[in-house]
Amino acid sequence: MSAMCGLLLHGARSCTSSRRCHGTGSGEVNGQPAENGSGNALYRDSVLLPKTEFPMKLTGQKLLDRELQIQQECGFADLYSWQRERKAKNKFCLHDGPPYANGDPHVGHALNKILKDIRNRFEMLRGRQVHYIPGWDCHGLPIELKALGDLGTSGLSPLQIRQKAREFAEGAIARQKAAFQRWGVMADWDQCYYTFDGTYEAAQLKVFQEMHSKGLIYQDYKPVFWSPSSGTALAEAELEYNPEHVSRAVYATFPLVTLPPKIASQKVNVSVLVWTTQPWTIPANQAVCYMPNAQYSVVKRADNSEKFLVATERTASILFLHLFPLLGSxxxxxxxxxxxxxxxxxxxxxxxxxxMVKGTGLVHTAPAHGMEDYSVASQFKLPVECMVDEDGTFNELAGPELQKLSVMTEGNDKGIKTWKRGKNTGCNALLKEEQCVHSYPYDWRTKQPVVIRPSKQWFINTESLKDKAKEALQKVRVLPESARSSLLTMLDRRTYWCISRQRSWGVLIPVFYHKESGEALINKYTVSHIAQLFKEKGSDCWWELPIETLLPPEVLKKVKAGAASDYVRGEDVLDIWFDSGASWAAVLEAESDSRADVYVEGKDQIGGWFQSSLLTSVAVRNKAPYKSLVVHGFAVSEKGEKMSKSVGNVVDPDVVINGGKPAYGADVLRWWVAESNVFSDVQIGPSALIYLLATFISPHQGVFKVTDAYSEFDAGRVIRVLQAFITRELSSFYFSIIKDRLYCDAEDSLGRRSCQTVLEEILDGVTRSIAPILPHMAEEVYLHAPGHDKEETLFKSGWIKSSSVWRRPGLEEAVEGACAIRDSFLSSIPGKNAARYDLTVAIEPGLLFELMESLQEEPTSTTSQLAELMMAARVNLATKMPRDLDPEALLNHGTFLINLEGGVIREESAYSIAVTPTSAARCPRCRRYTANSADCLCPRCQSIVSQAH
Structure with missing residues (x-):
């Protein structure tokens, strides 16, 4: 038991007025139902049974109406503004990662937004000023495609496409925002941020300009992930890897025409054997790469005289005969x-x-179609020839037989057939073909395979930022810590970041190209001017305004360029990860620290928003935009499967709240989030929600030490602490022992009023503790609870207020010792009613005896706190067992270790107990076995009844 036991038993103050307890009583006295017998009926009105107007259960539409009524009565809509205006010593900033404005709200949104709101409400209750500006990511291809539908882009101008995309995004934002408000999320919903807002776009261009000025942004022609299905370049974060992708892998032969000296001395004709899963890239081959320190072998086919060069380690998988080895160098x-x-x-x-994981240890190298291949080409000055157009088909460089054929389908098929026949080269170029199941990148939007092809794009040199980003990340707290390695791995994988996209819906890259030379015009003067125009007019002005306004004379003079008519405006837009990654500049720069206390998003943002925010912030400010990162899992079905409409396992949060059978309301949805282990994938479905509803706690409960759990984003631990406290300390213990005092003591007695005070404190503490998770229920409890002004709301009244007055030296140890004795007593009468027994406790003189004396001053008592704790008819406290002890008494023994003043005082004391059936009769009023005869009231009840008359 904790020190709270002292509060539970004594209370350190009494209520200022006597009032009936707000509780959950059901007409029981001392655990036994009140009877309607004539004797009991005489005293029924003198028993103070609990009463409350709090509705024990609301279902269906009544529940939904009540939640909305509470939101209105308790000022949910105004709470964020109220707390921003109050004075506070400390601030807490949770920067909202913008959800994508391309659809209806789903349970993934609920998991994320409610998790954030739980923490924000907790911090606000603690007295901190919370900074939380909700935002939306509004640009990008998915929105553009959904907005256009079957129309496509044919015949539409960029401005027409942008208008339709904006309207679609605004509709999605309105639906999502309404849902977030219904879930009880606290925010200033009139002051959100949107990546299509002109002010936001201007802040984003300021980040772009500063990175460009530092040489971190550049234009180049090199391989990028290209989506033929989307018609644009993609960044690593926009890829999904399909582990079940099937490729037609081939072994291709490259006859050696200039033999290395070691092979030349053997006077053999040898072909280099390579293996590739992308045969369509063979026409673009510029080299074959080997590992200098590896062992290679010249081998011979078993069925003919052909000889090949392969890595010795890989010969077993190809089944060749060895001839002689040589070192790769x-x-x-x-x-x-x-x-x-x-x-x-x-x-x-x-x-x-x-x-040497797969293949032959010799790698076909096509610089136009591989990132590592391109690095080799850069090192050895190899040509980079692209044979693939933007639509994913071969171009004229691949030859007339392949031109216009898709490289991933019919072009690949045609090429394999042609090369097998040895057409063009006069020999069989392909030795063998096989199917290969492997992981392959797909466009995360269209779910179609991508290709790697060179393109003139704008890039960020992340290689030069990597070390700074890693250093900044070391100062960031990551929850769970295991996610840190994933963050570092993602940074290592990214040597450059392609930030240009060939679309209309987005923030334009502020670059102009000379009509004749094609040279790019972009510098701090041109970008700053465009940023100011975007701030005033929005980025649509890129198409709306004449180029003379975009490039006015004063700007051209500063950059020593010609006339505006010599230039054309660029048409590429920025990657949406750059859009959202610059949100710190638009949202946090006004804050004193200009860093968020925490970013909270799903694990997919490890390579997305977390990383783009880190890279842009480190590039501009040499620091991370966040002090902490919280990485949560995904919402999945009850079977642990990814939710899919086609599978039919999608859980709609609106149906959970409003349209389910039953309708659960918002607090159950919030309870699901809180109860879940959010650091792994979170399951939800009908049976999970029914279970939650069944275990949904009642409002009359208690809590301690939940602050740390909330601070760790571990609302599940809050719930477990609450449930344990409710089950053990309250339901099984405290509520049982106080019923007699609460129901049957005099209404204005000090003991009863003290008990009411404790109950009020417990109710208040539990209500505040659960409030961040269940704000609707907490406010409803607070509306019914005594002790505050009627118009006051819980969330405006602060966190749990603890007081040292509740602690009394030695009281905790006294109660813990008594509970140890109580356990011995109850174990002596398993399954029996403790109220029917007298208990004798014998303790040798010493510290334990003194502690028990603090709970019972008299040698024998039926009304002491020790008797109340034991729930026995009578407790006798002595230094040794009496000589005239009933020979039928049940005996038990035990020891208790007393630990006072942090271990300074330690004493192990022995005790003995004797249990005998009581000889007293049951009192017809309080139902305790403390009366002299069956038709007579016990002394306590007799006094109370006589005073009433």
């Missing part, structure tokens, strides 16, 4: 004949990215 200088292009030769080159 000896392959330097070798030159191969291109397998599909006559008269073309390609070199053997060393490379660090070659592995």
């Amino acid at each position: 000896l392959l330097e200088g070798g030159i191969c004949k291109h397998p599909t292009i006559p008269d073309k030769q390609v070199p053997l080159l060393p490379a660090n990215h070659v592995t």
